[in-house]
Amino acid sequence: MNAEQVQLLRFRVGERHYALPVEAVKEIIPFSDITRVPRTPPVVRGVINLRGNVVPVLDLAVRMGHGEIAADSLSCVLIIGDDEQPTDNELGLLVSAVEVVLQTAPDELQSPPQFGLGAPHHFVSRMAAQDGVFAPILDLSRVADIDELALSIHEESERQRI
Amino acid sequence: MNLDKARLLFFEESNELLTRMEADLLQLESQLEDQELIASLFRAAHTIKGAAGIFGYHDITNFVHCMEHLLAEWREGRSQASAASVQRLLEARDLSSQMIQDAMADRAESAELAMRRRQLMEALMAHAAQGPTTGPASQPEAAEPDVPASDQGALFQFGWRIAFQPERGVFKLGLDPLAPLRELATQSKIEDVEVDFASLPVLRDLDAELCYLSYSANLSGSVSRQDIESAFEFFDGVANWKISEGAADSVRASEPLLRSQSAADLPRSEIEAAARSTAASPSDRPQPVDRSAAAAAGFQAPGARFLRVESGKLDQLVNLVGELVIAGANISQLAAARNDPQLNEASASILRMIAELREQSLRVRMVQLGETFARFQRVVRDLGAETGKSVRLSISGGETELDKTVVEKIVDPLMHLVRNAVDHGLERPEERESAGKPREGLIVLQAYQETGSIVVEVRDDGRGFRLERILETARRRGLVEAGAQLDEQQILALVFQPGFSTATELSTISGRGVGLDVVQKNIEALRGSIQIENQPDHGSLTRIRLPLTLAIIEGFQVRVGQARYILPMDMVLECVDAPEDSATGILNLRGEALPCVPLHALFGESGSGRSVVVVQYGARKAGLLVDELLGEFQTVIKPLGRLFAGVRGINSATILGDGAVALILDVPSLVELAARHEAHSVVAGGRT
Numbered sequence: 001m002n003a004e005q006v007q008l009l010r011f012r013v014g015e016r017h018y019a020l021p022v023e024a025v026k027e028i029i030p031f032s033d034i035t036r037v038p039r040t041p042p043v044v045r046g047v048i049n050l051r052g053n054v055v056p057v058l059d060l061a062v063r064m065g066h067g068e069i070a071a072d073s074l075s076c077v078l079i080i081g082d083d084e085q086p087t088d089n090e091l092g093l094l095v096s097a098v099e100v101v102l103q104t105a106p107d108e109l110q111s112p113p114q115f116g117l118g119a120p121h122h123f124v125s126r127m128a129a130q131d132g133v134f135a136p137i138l139d140l141s142r143v144a145d146i147d148e149l150a151l152s153i154h155e156e157s158e159r160q161r162i
Numbered sequence: 163m164n165l166d167k168a169r170l171l172f173f174e175e176s177n178e179l180l181t182r183m184e185a186d187l188l189q190l191e192s193q194l195e196d197q198e199l200i201a202s203l204f205r206a207a208h209t210i211k212g213a214a215g216i217f218g219y220h221d222i223t224n225f226v227h228c229m230e231h232l233l234a235e236w237r238e239g240r241s242q243a244s245a246a247s248v249q250r251l252l253e254a255r256d257l258s259s260q261m262i263q264d265a266m267a268d269r270a271e272s273a274e275l276a277m278r279r280r281q282l283m284e285a286l287m288a289h290a291a292q293g294p295t296t297g298p299a300s301q302p303e304a305a306e307p308d309v310p311a312s313d314q315g316a317l318f319q320f321g322w323r324i325a326f327q328p329e330r331g332v333f334k335l336g337l338d339p340l341a342p343l344r345e346l347a348t349q350s351k352i353e354d355v356e357v358d359f360a361s362l363p364v365l366r367d368l369d370a371e372l373c374y375l376s377y378s379a380n381l382s383g384s385v386s387r388q389d390i391e392s393a394f395e396f397f398d399g400v401a402n403w404k405i406s407e408g409a410a411d412s413v414r415a416s417e418p419l420l421r422s423q424s425a426a427d428l429p430r431s432e433i434e435a436a437a438r439s440t441a442a443s444p445s446d447r448p449q450p451v452d453r454s455a456a457a458a459a460g461f462q463a464p465g466a467r468f469l470r471v472e473s474g475k476l477d478q479l480v481n482l483v484g485e486l487v488i489a490g491a492n493i494s495q496l497a498a499a500r501n502d503p504q505l506n507e508a509s510a511s512i513l514r515m516i517a518e519l520r521e522q523s524l525r526v527r528m529v530q531l532g533e534t535f536a537r538f539q540r541v542v543r544d545l546g547a548e549t550g551k552s553v554r555l556s557i558s559g560g561e562t563e564l565d566k567t568v569v570e571k572i573v574d575p576l577m578h579l580v581r582n583a584v585d586h587g588l589e590r591p592e593e594r595e596s597a598g599k600p601r602e603g604l605i606v607l608q609a610y611q612e613t614g615s616i617v618v619e620v621r622d623d624g625r626g627f628r629l630e631r632i633l634e635t636a637r638r639r640g641l642v643e644a645g646a647q648l649d650e651q652q653i654l655a656l657v658f659q660p661g662f663s664t665a666t667e668l669s670t671i672s673g674r675g676v677g678l679d680v681v682q683k684n685i686e687a688l689r690g691s692i693q694i695e696n697q698p699d700h701g702s703l704t705r706i707r708l709p710l711t712l713a714i715i716e717g718f719q720v721r722v723g724q725a726r727y728i729l730p731m732d733m734v735l736e737c738v739d740a741p742e743d744s745a746t747g748i749l750n751l752r753g754e755a756l757p758c759v760p761l762h763a764l765f766g767e768s769g770s771g772r773s774v775v776v777v778q779y780g781a782r783k784a785g786l787l788v789d790e791l792l793g794e795f796q797t798v799i800k801p802l803g804r805l806f807a808g809v810r811g812i813n814s815a816t817i818l819g820d821g822a823v824a825l826i827l828d829v830p831s832l833v834e835l836a837a838r839h840e841a842h843s844v845v846a847g848g849r850t
Contacts, residue, residue: 035823036725038765039809047802047815047823052485054800054815054823091805146804154808160766 006109008102008128010135011078011095013060014069016118018095019102019128019135024080026090028098031075041156042068043149045094050079057092063143064119069096080140091144102130112136168336171470172213173266179206180259185536187252188543194243203251204233210258212396216341221271221279222261227348228283229254232290247289254282321407322390327358327376328401334371335400342393343379350383473566476527483516483523484714484798490516491795491819520714520796529569531609531618532560537573538580542605545584552591552602553584559609564616568708571688572618575681579620579704580605582678587624587702597699599623615690615732616708623701627694629653635662654694658682686830689715689730691779717797717816717826720775721790723767728797728816728826735776735783737791749774749785758785759836764811777829784833799826810835 007022034046034057043062047054057077061069069075074097081090109126117124117136123143124136183206190199207230214222229251235241257279264271271279328339343352358376362368381390390405397403490513497509535557546553588594588603595601606621629650636642636656648656656662660679685692690708709715709732716731741749749756756776762769771787797816802825806812813828 033822035815035825037806037809037812037825038725038767039811040806044805047825049817049821049823052481052488052800052817054802054817056803056805090803150805150807153805157809 004105005103006106008104008135008137009078010099010102010128010130010133011076012097012099013064013095014066016064016066017099017133017135018060018064018119019137020078020080020140021137022101024140026079026081029077029079029092031071031077031094039157039160040153044153045069048077048092050090050092053090055079055090055092057094058144058149060093060095060143063093064123066118069094072096080144089146091146093144102128104128104130109137169217172217173262176210176213176262177259179210180255180262181533181537182206183255184252184540187248187255188539190243191245191248194245194248197237200233200236200243204230204237207233208392212341212345212393215345216336216338216396219261219265222258222265223345224348225254225261225279225283226258228286228290229258232286235290241290241292244289247286250282250285250289254286257282322381322385322387323378323406324381324390324403325376325378325406326394326397326401326403328373328397330372330374332373332397332400337396337400339373339375339377339397339401342397343377345393346381346385346390349389350381350385353380353382355379471526473527476523476566479523480527483520486516487520487714487796487798488817488819492821495819517796524565524714525563527566528563529566530560531562531564531569532557534569534573534576535560535607535609538576538607541577541580542584545581546603549585550590551584551588553588553605554602555580555605555607557607562609562611562616564609564708568616568688571684572706572708575684575706576607576618576620578678578681580607583620583622583624583702583704587622587626589625612707618706618708619703621701621703626698626700626702627654627657627696628698629696632656650696651693654696657694658692689732715797715799716794718775718794719792719818719824720773720786720788721792722761722765722788723769725765725767726792726818726822726824727761727788728824729775729777729786729829730826731794733777733779733829735778738774738776738785740771740774740787751776751785754783756783756785757833757836758787759832760787761832762787762789764832764835777833779830779833782830782833784829784836786827786829786832797826 008019009022009025010017010019012018029050034048036046037044037056043058045057045059045068047056049055059068061067071094075094076098077092077094078098079090079092109128112121112124112127115121119136119138123138125139126137128135128137183203186199186203186206190196190203193199207226211223211226211230214220214226232241232247232251236243257275260275261271261279263269264275326339326342328337332339343355346352356378358378359374361374361376363374368374387405394401394403490509494509494513497505500506538557539555542553542555545551583605584603588605589597589599591601594603604623606619608619608621610617632653633642633648633656636653636659637644639662641656641659641662642648658678658681662679682692685706685708688708690706692704692706695703695705717728718731718734720727720729738749738751747758747760749758756774758774760771761767762771769789771789773788773791774785775788775791776783776785800815800817800823802812802815811828811832812825813831814826815823816826818824
């Protein structure tokens, strides 16, 4: 592999394509049992058992501003998080299907257009284009901003009434 | 890396030793002649001094040296401990502790601290020189603190010959073979140091982390064999050394230890003269010592029966055992489904062993409360002095054991309760006298074990709580409605309300803007409870109940709609069938009106709520409506992480036998949630 090349994991969320740098994804696991957490907003799909740790899973479609993912046999959870403090930073992202690992040179990446991304503009840093498919590359520091998410989960939990 | 570990160990051990020194000094105050205490203090100071030297904290070494020097004077009977000098040593101990904290945090010493340090060093040296006088001397003795001020206590004035051969691995232990020489150089003259290069390999084979060299040296000055032995004490077991008197020749002759290549010079003539002038009788002439003498002299590391284990390793072990508990539950579920008697038997015996393993591994993490309790002696002593009250602290049940993580978390709440007891509970001596009590107030700190939990009590024989004053204050602050009738327990519970304080003047001691509400919060965060017993004019007692461990609880599993949840067993009182009209929100429990929490409504689940789990926490009771009772089982607590910190009603999770995650319910916040919903009674759809 050429040192100049960037490796990207491209995946599908509903009918849309997105990508993440390969090194940002620790592992990919098939989506199966999940425990819903009551009094949380739809973006929280639930919690799963990952080798004895309880890991929250976000529905990436809801996070991007669309309807919930209808899970099927292709659905996967991308495990992200930093290895320094695995217990408090591990997070799963539910996606519809994992597609391909792309290799591309950094100068082939484009700036994202003004709109039409299928994602909030500040979630996207660059665009990857390959095989005629455009895939916004997600900025995890924004998409998986724990503090922001925790606040919105807290607000939802307080808002819900009987 | 190894050095960092050794350094951490140094900080940890020094802190332990300083804690012990504090306890010893407090005892010494009332038993000034106690030689055992003095010896124990001396050993502690000596160990800290030596270890600080190894890690290059020379300020600490020099400072603690002054403490050690004073203690040595007492030990040798050349001067006597006095109340004033013990007080000085206590101050010095505090300052050493501060210096070690600074070293730990890599902070530079503040100018104020440096000045205080110099003053204290002078004072200590003055005490050592003057014997049993009171008050610090004004003569500035130790302008150059590296040099012990008084040489009146010179022990031996002749030369020593040292031959020292460390093992190859000493660097990996974080030891510096030259450190003993540096330490000795502060109190004696070192000459004719020879290094033996014989074992040095060729460069290609040289491992930079190994020590290939050994050395010999001559020493002169006022050092005793004891001093030299103790300088090398840290190499006990990882080096060979010989200490012999004077002439290098005699050393060489009886020295199979060293393969020195060069002839050592003879010690200088004045040393020999000095040696003769001390006129040591032959029996006094030191013989080469074998290293066990150091141990016999009491320089053994304290607690030799113990093994130091990094607490992280224990946590890992407990986590693994937790996994095993889950896996075991899974096996027994599968075995039960197979209906195979042999398999059932095998799984039952595995479960038994797992339960035992769990018990044992949790016990490994238990520590005695005694050391934590001992800290309070000082707190109480200083507080008494500050408030002009005479106070005695009595401790019992220090041998009671509790999970280390719990112990760390109860120190602050206990501190608050003890401060409160001295500050607000106890009366002034004259007040006590007129009430017919002894002038000295009594605080009792007691711990004992009850089924599945540990109880810690703080008791005082002071004036107790004045119920009418509490009520008055609470009304004034709007915590209680004007007409409300409260019983004693309810009134006492008011002191845990945020911002409540009955102190008429805000004292600097407990009135730090932190009330008992924080104490209660901390205790409840540990799944514990706190209650007060009160006897007006005779004192009060605060009782804290804590779970034995944080990692595993007895859980009670219930089903709500499609989801399974866990309730902490220690809050479950009983289970009853739900009445037909449970929609009213009140259940008639044998004549008692019990508010009911409809969990399926709170959690947006569809369900009917056929059973009621009656829960109790603190003084409150409530019923939780659930669909099915699934029984009790051991639950390994898994944290939920920051993401869900703001979700009410849920505080952690666990993994069930089939691998699925179940949430553990937070009963107090659930009941509070239900109460708030009723108050708002807003009808809005939950999540669809």
